[in-house]
Amino acid sequence: MKINWFPGHMKKALDEMRQELVKADVILYVLDSRAPKSCLNPELEKLAEGKPVLYVLNKIDLTDFNKLENIKQDFRSENTDYVEMNSKQSGFSSVICTKIKSLCRAKLKKYSDKGIKITLRAMVVGVPNCGKSTLVNNLCKKAKAVTGDRPGVTKGKQWFRIGSGVEVCDTPGTLYPDLKDQEKAKSLAFIGSIRDEIFDEVEVANELIKRIEKLYPGTIEERYKQAKNLEEICKIRALLLPGGELDISRAAKTVITDFRSGKLGKIMIEDKI
Ligand SMILES: Nc1nc2c(ncn2[C@@H]2O[C@H](COP(=O)(O)OP(=O)(O)OP(=O)(O)O)[C@@H](O)[C@H]2O)c(=O)[nH]1
Ligand SMILES: [Mg+2]
Numbered sequence: 001m002k003i004n005w006f007p008g009h010m011k012k013a014l015d016e017m018r019q020e021l022v023k024a025d026v027i028l029y030v031l032d033s034r035a036p037k038s039c040l041n042p043e044l045e046k047l048a049e050g051k052p053v054l055y056v057l058n059k060i061d062l063t064d065f066n067k068l069e070n071i072k073q074d075f076r077s078e079n080t081d082y083v084e085m086n087s088k089q090s091g092f093s094s095v096i097c098t099k100i101k102s103l104c105r106a107k108l109k110k111y112s113d114k115g116i117k118i119t120l121r122a123m124v125v126g127v128p129n130c131g132k133s134t135l136v137n138n139l140c141k142k143a144k145a146v147t148g149d150r151p152g153v154t155k156g157k158q159w160f161r162i163g164s165g166v167e168v169c170d171t172p173g174t175l176y177p178d179l180k181d182q183e184k185a186k187s188l189a190f191i192g193s194i195r196d197e198i199f200d201e202v203e204v205a206n207e208l209i210k211r212i213e214k215l216y217p218g219t220i221e222e223r224y225k226q227a228k229n230l231e232e233i234c235k236i237r238a239l240l241l242p243g244g245e246l247d248i249s250r251a252a253k254t255v256i257t258d259f260r261s262g263k264l265g266k267i268m269i270e271d272k273i
Pocket of ligand 2: 132133171172
């Protein structure tokens, strides 16, 4: 399985992001907590240079809490911080605003010393499907209702107020231009950051089963009544084609969907972290 996917629209998105980033004071870097390190895009790292970064460890409801606990401090440094998040639940905006203000305290102080109140701008970035838009919608429910019917403002460039003195801007997902590290590429495929149509779902499902069995032995058998591979899952679930042959493709879809929706349990799917 070789994954390399960098369509034209993503290059365009990265170029646009570069221009928009000039206006941002801080970056909200959304990572899927099931594969946080794989979500770190080297291109985005370059873009972020110099600006403080708030890593949003998103989808915490789906990940392995103990493993996350062990690595989350890696996202905290002098110029960076992290927040754990389930973007489908509300009530996080004040935490995020506070962290943003703390990361930008030097700038805030500089202006407040002159008696000027400023608005901080946070740009939301991350690989596709990590939950950027869900996060933005979550953070700015009220503000969106007020500004949502402004005509001619594209979603990617719209800034929403999420709290006193803080605005956020959504961007389209951007991936690696070159997915050299195939283990990371696979992790991104598992979590749905790479469009399913561009790879063979049977291959992805087989790799996913292999990875889960390595990291969480027994999980697959437990879920699928002792079945260990796609053929056995077909048999146990009676997934058959009209002619009676095993419907391997349906078994593959089942495993991938079950993983993504959390039915296989709370899993961090990265191999080496
Ligand atoms: N369980 C869970 N699902 C989430 C969370 N955040 C987002 N999602 C789901 O993840 C999927 C992708 O969310 P989006 O907000 O569209 O992701 P995105 O990063 O904006 O995607 P692109 O715009 O394609 O880059 C949706 O099905 C969301 O409902 C979370 O914290 N927990
Ligand atoms: Mg989006």
